[in-house]
Amino acid sequence: MRKINHLIIHCSATREDRPYTVADLQNDHLSRGFHGIGYHYYIRRDGTVTNTRPIELVGAHVKGYNKHSIGICYEGGLDASGNPKDTRTPEQRSALRLLVAQLLRRFKDEVRVCGHRDLSPDLNGDGTVEPREWVKQCPCFEVGRKL
Incomplete structure (x- = not known):
């Protein structure tokens, strides 16, 4: 098994008023040259959690x-206009909390839970990745605050 030190949360960057299925996600990732879904x-x-890549395999995310x-x-x-927004439903919030809790129990070492944006480069070198x-x-x- 791989050593895991990050659980990284992403959004599909799709509009809240349009469905984006697992098949849609797979087609998009294949068209970008990935070998299947990267997550x-x-x-x-609705809160349904789908395992889209075995965790034994390195991701592409x-x-x-x-x-x-x-x-x-x-x-x-x-949002419906295409602007960034926390669109998680109550079902998604609950499913995300449960999944992260299960993964943290499984990978007991030092595991950091963070968002994709939190791994952006610290351009000014002050030790904090700021919105800009x-x-x-x-x-x-x-x-970190709203999982």
Whole structure:
């Protein structure tokens, strides 16, 4: 089994008023040259959690962090106009909390739970990745405070 030191939360960056199925996600990732879905888990709006890549396999979700991480993506992340927004439903919030708790129990070592945007480079070198330094806004909420 791989050593896991990050659980990284993502959004699909899709509009809250449009469904984005597992098949849609797979087609998008295949069209980008991935060998299947890059995330290990996908959480639909109804709270359904799908294992989309075996956790034994390295993911394709954050450049430089894939080797020792598990990628978790939730459907949504954009409002109906296409702007970043925490669109998680109560079912998604509950499913995400439960999944993260299960993974933390399984991987007892030092595991950091964070959002994709939290792994952006610290451009000014002050030790904090600030909003103006984010490469992207994904997952559109502050993981450490609102998981």
